[in-house]
Amino acid sequence: MSTIHADVLVVGFGKGGKTVAAKLGKQGKKVVLAEQSDQMYGGTCPNVGCVPTKALVHHSRKRRPEDSPQEWYARSVREIHELTSKFRAGNREAMENAETITLLTGRARFTGPHTVEVAQAGGDVTVTAETIVVNTGSEPIVPDVPGLRDSKRLVTSTDLIHSPDLPERLVIIGAGYLGLEFASIYGRFGSRVTVLEAAPDILGRLDEDVAEATLDVLRGEGVEFVTRAEVTEVRDGLSQTDVVYERDGRRESVGADAVLAATGRAPVTRGLNLEAAGVRTDGRGAIVVDERLRTSQPHIFALGDVNGGPQFTYISLDDSRVVLDHLNGSGRRATTDRMAIPMTLFITPPLATVGFNEREARAAGHRVKVAKQAVADIVAMPRAHVVEETRGLVKFVIDADTDEILGAALLSIDAQEIVNTVALAMRHHVTAAELRDAVYTHPSSTEAFNDVLATIAHTDEPAG
Ligand SMILES: Cc1cc2nc3c(=O)[nH]c(=O)nc-3n(C[C@H](O)[C@H](O)[C@H](O)COP(=O)(O)OP(=O)(O)OC[C@H]3O[C@@H](n4cnc5c(N)ncnc54)[C@H](O)[C@@H]3O)c2cc1C
């Protein structure tokens, strides 16, 4: 078995890991990056996550009524495969072309606090390193429902986006980010979509008006929702799979050509043999880290989904900034510095949120004023009419005493872009009036701020 001594070993080719590898490699550190699969250079996001799913959103929207759903879908899957292959190759080349970085393709497991074995096709390699960064991501959770794990029609998001067969009837278990995005995508491609959610509400973290408007959009595209649905059994038949669930004490079932488990993703730590390194995990299998992403071994860091934080690519990227600052900078940057982190649910139109909703703002002790308008009524935003997408609403939650923005929910064309401006305003304490009275390009979606922030729907009374 050959041995490599490195300054830094990165386990897993995710967003945060590759950023740490590239930056430290550029500074002359000897870096080894171990990735278990040659189909995953670049990690989840460009291969099986954000990029192919957002490309599917785009392709599903381009389908005209006269296009055959099946042919259009198969063509989309092919084209998206070409796109992800290019991204994958770019990621591989970036590492292979860096003189100070060695890319190993094989599964890594710890054999000691500073030692990892990588099972490469050509033989195992032992890597020893002063600093180790674990960036192994997360994997789908398949609930323990009788018949589900063995069903021939069970699919994960990865299976589904690689299959050229458009399911005629798609049953999605779970109405989180993944479930709702897939419902929107496959509904638009032409599948009949039913979403079964265990919780009493879908998008229950949102204010009721925003959740209702979002569900209206999805229902308008033919997606059916069943809440308080406890899936009790999955039965394969010759031509379909029956997904059996209980709701309010009644037993019902829905037939499916594919059953998507969209019930969350668990950190990938099994198989890493973290005990050998003395690295602790929590009850969910996430690596326990402090605010500088140090594990229970100070020379081992965990970043991205594997540390149990929010599962977004931009959080993994920001984790890399924290680790790099610790290794090579001021050492002051911490995950606790983060504020106003935006999120986008990529349905059509997208729903972007940041900060508090109305309920949360009041619970945090703020006197709240709410600015809100339906997109169709925002006179200052002709772009919505120009691109023929006037569905949705724009809502701001503002501190009635300081005029600072506490949160926003934007169900609107371009929401994934304009939410970043709101988040920046929040981080820098720009007031609602300043955001309202700023000069924006025309016709753009940001112009909505000119109008919406002048439309106060209601204001809480001053306290006592
Ligand atoms: C369908 C889908 C859509 C998504 N859409 C979005 C979105 O629109 N926006 C967004 O911000 N986020 C989105 N996410 C979430 C986002 O993809 C993840 O949060 C992000 O990719 C996590 O990155 P990471 O750096 O933690 O690791 P990952 O990118 O997951 O990389 C981990 C890597 O480690 C490798 N690995 C695992 N174990 C080992 C081992 N023992 N040895 C060697 N290598 C190993 C894996 O093969 C993988 O390549 C989506 C996720 C999914 C599944």
Ligand SMILES: NC(=O)c1ccc[n+]([C@@H]2O[C@H](COP(=O)([O-])OP(=O)(O)OC[C@H]3O[C@@H](n4cnc5c(N)ncnc54)[C@H](O)[C@@H]3O)[C@@H](O)[C@H]2O)c1
């Ligand atoms: N646009 C984006 O940024 C994006 C897109 C897709 C995924 N993601 C990330 O991927 C991660 C995984 O997404 P997800 O939607 O799978 O997880 P999630 O945790 O967001 O949602 C899972 C949903 O499944 C429900 N559920 C769990 N068990 C169930 C059961 N047995 N029966 C019925 N319902 C059940 C839960 O109540 C919840 O609503 C998310 O954390 C998200 O951050 C992000």
